[in-house]
Every structure is written in structure tokens, then in C-alpha cells.
Amino acid sequence: MALKVGFIGAGKIAQSLIKGFTNAGLTAPQHIIASASKNDVSDLEVIQKLGCTATTKNTAVVRQSDIAVLAVKPNIVPEVLAEIRDVLEPPKLLVSVAMGITLRKLESSCLENAHVVRVMPNTPCLVATGATAFASGRYASEEDCELTKSLFSSVGTCYQVPESYMDVITAISGSGPAYMFMTLEALSDAGVRHGLPRNLALKLAAQTMLGSAKMVLETGQHPAVMKGEVCSPAGCTIDAMHMLEKEGFRAALMNAVEAAYLRTREAGEE
Structure with missing residues (x-):
């Protein structure tokens, strides 16, 4: 069964990951959906050119995916989480690549027992030489961690780390x-x-x-x-x-x- 991946946010990092995941054969464009605001016309056009489904509805991304990747600016994370909260039911996995947003903040904005993983990839994922680190939330399962590692290892290296490392990892490999x-x-x-x-x-x-x-x-x-x-x-x-x-x-x-x-x-x- 093909893995269905959704991206909430369709900017540069989402585009790099989409290209990386599809180039690696981990999933196919027709199994990817990404959302952006109506004002982000260029991002929506890029998603469509990649052969993926583009939408302006974040809830549609969550409903139509096995794993939802939160790839928006940190300042709008609370707004987005409030919007998708009721459709992001465990055990569906939320992977956040939002800069600096802690697992505690993510979990407190989701339904109880939410499966959450915090990830920091970088743009070389586009050419399968990315450097990614991730930290798992309280309720993320071993299978969630294995899926995250499989996804990001397909586009480079991937390491599971304590969350206390994530901010400096962002500054070193993310930037x-x-x-x-x-x-x-x-x-x-x-x-x-x-x-x-x-x-x-x-x-x-x-x-x-x-x-x-x-x-x-x-x-x-x-x-x-x-x-x-x-x-x-x-x-x-x-x-x-x-x-x-x-x-x-x-x-x-x-x-x-x-x-x-x-x-x-x-x-x-x-």
C-alpha cells in the first residue's frame, strides 16, 4: 500500500522534501497532498507542477494522508494546529519541521495522546544528501520513529536525538x-x-x-x-x-x- 504523505505548508523545505521522497521512490506524486494559503499562488503552482495535489484546506491534508508534515512558519503554528486539531486523531502521525516549536507546545495543542515527532531536515534532502535529526513525543510509538527514520533516511542521513539537541542542530545543519x-x-x-x-x-x-x-x-x-x-x-x-x-x-x-x-x-x- 502506497504511503500517503501530506504537507501543511508548501514552501521551499516542503518542496525539497517532496522532490526528495519521490526521487527516492518512497512514495509517488499522486500520493502527496500539500496546502498553502490562497495568497501563496506560486507555491500552489509548484506543487501542481510536481504532480501532487494542491489545496488551500489544511484539514484536507490531514484527512487524506497517513503522515502529516507541519511545514509552516513558527508564528502560525498555533493557528494551524487549532484548525487541524479535531481531525488529527491518534494514531495518525504529525511530523513538525517548524523551527523552534517544542514537542510540549505541539502536544498541548493537539488531541490527547497525539503522536508527534519534531524533525529538523535541511534542503540537501532534494539531492538525497540531507542531514536530518528528530526527537519523538511522549506518545509517539516505535513504529512512528521507524517511519520517520525511514522517510528521512531515504533522502540522506537521519538521527534520533534528545529534544534538547534540536535547537543547536537547527543552527548547524538546518541553517x-x-x-x-x-x-x-x-x-x-x-x-x-x-x-x-x-x-x-x-x-x-x-x-x-x-x-x-x-x-x-x-x-x-x-x-x-x-x-x-x-x-x-x-x-x-x-x-x-x-x-x-x-x-x-x-x-x-x-x-x-x-x-x-x-x-x-x-x-x-x-
């Missing part, structure tokens, strides 16, 4: 693609500045990032050790490392993660 894209842009800009064609500079930078990440994952070595192996005595790379340290490269990344983490915490408290 992380933006940090990587900015780094790639800067590297390709540097290549262009020194005479490389834009397309070549970008491809070299992207492949270098991809290969470096793969080395870390497959060797299990600490990045500091691997960095040291690239830095020859009196070579160009150690000069580059000195400049990055001088310019506060690592501190800037750590500060960026902290800013994202604090914003995630704020969103959960609003």
Missing part, C-alpha cells in the same frame, strides 16, 4: 547549507578575481567541499588532523590558514551558529 553556499560563493569569487572562468571556479570549489566532507565522513579522522596533512611547511596552504585565523574565520562561523541558535530559541518562546 548550515546557507553557510556552505556563502563559502562556495566566496571561493568562486576568489577564483574569478584571479582569472578563472566563473563556471570552472564554482565547480572546483563545490567538488572540493564535497570531497572534503566525504573524507571526514568516511575516514573518521578529526578535521584538524586532515587540515594539518594539507599544510606543508612554508607552503601556500599554511599561509592561507594563518590569514583565516587572523580574519577570525572560525570565530565568525561559531558566532553565526550562535545567532541562529538564539533565534531558534526565540521562535520557540514566541
Whole structure:
């Protein structure tokens, strides 16, 4: 029996997950339904172009799906949950990818014994290289957790974690693609500045990032050790490392993660 997946919210993350799930063969477009407000015409059009059912009714998404993915902005989560509360009857699973919204808040807005899982995916799910973490609610079953892990493992890696980890995970892997894209842009800009064609500079930078990440994952070595192996005595790379340290490269990344983490915490408290 085909898995029916519903998305409440049809923005970028929902679109990435839809493409990822269908590309992975986990479900088919005709078994996916997604909702958006009447004002989000472009999102509704994208959903239709993907071959899925588009609607403006959130309750229709819940009724017509085996698993409902809550993919809306944090500030409208209470409004949406109030709307779908009576049709989201246990054991139907609610998967929330809403930034910062705690399991406690989700469960308190649903029917008693609601099956809820809080998930943080990222946009590389689109190309089956996503990094996802999830935490299960009080009444989520082992089968719910297995289904969540199966869904998100089909589009990358997926880890079950304590909920206390979720805000910083949001700041690292949820927001992380933006940090990587900015780094790639800067590297390709540097290549262009020194005479490389834009397309070549970008491809070299992207492949270098991809290969470096793969080395870390497959060797299990600490990045500091691997960095040291690239830095020859009196070579160009150690000069580059000195400049990055001088310019506060690592501190800037750590500060960026902290800013994202604090914003995630704020969103959960609003």
C-alpha cells in the first residue's frame, strides 16, 4: 500500500522534501497532498507542477494522508494546529519541521495522546544528501520513529536525538547549507578575481567541499588532523590558514551558529 504523505505548508523545505521522497521512490506524486494559503499562488503552482495535489484546506491534508508534515512558519503554528486539531486523531502521525516549536507546545495543542515527532531536515534532502535529526513525543510509538527514520533516511542521513539537541542542530545543519553556499560563493569569487572562468571556479570549489566532507565522513579522522596533512611547511596552504585565523574565520562561523541558535530559541518562546 502506497504511503500517503501530506504537507501543511508548501514552501521551499516542503518542496525539497517532496522532490526528495519521490526521487527516492518512497512514495509517488499522486500520493502527496500539500496546502498553502490562497495568497501563496506560486507555491500552489509548484506543487501542481510536481504532480501532487494542491489545496488551500489544511484539514484536507490531514484527512487524506497517513503522515502529516507541519511545514509552516513558527508564528502560525498555533493557528494551524487549532484548525487541524479535531481531525488529527491518534494514531495518525504529525511530523513538525517548524523551527523552534517544542514537542510540549505541539502536544498541548493537539488531541490527547497525539503522536508527534519534531524533525529538523535541511534542503540537501532534494539531492538525497540531507542531514536530518528528530526527537519523538511522549506518545509517539516505535513504529512512528521507524517511519520517520525511514522517510528521512531515504533522502540522506537521519538521527534520533534528545529534544534538547534540536535547537543547536537547527543552527548547524538546518541553517548550515546557507553557510556552505556563502563559502562556495566566496571561493568562486576568489577564483574569478584571479582569472578563472566563473563556471570552472564554482565547480572546483563545490567538488572540493564535497570531497572534503566525504573524507571526514568516511575516514573518521578529526578535521584538524586532515587540515594539518594539507599544510606543508612554508607552503601556500599554511599561509592561507594563518590569514583565516587572523580574519577570525572560525570565530565568525561559531558566532553565526550562535545567532541562529538564539533565534531558534526565540521562535520557540514566541
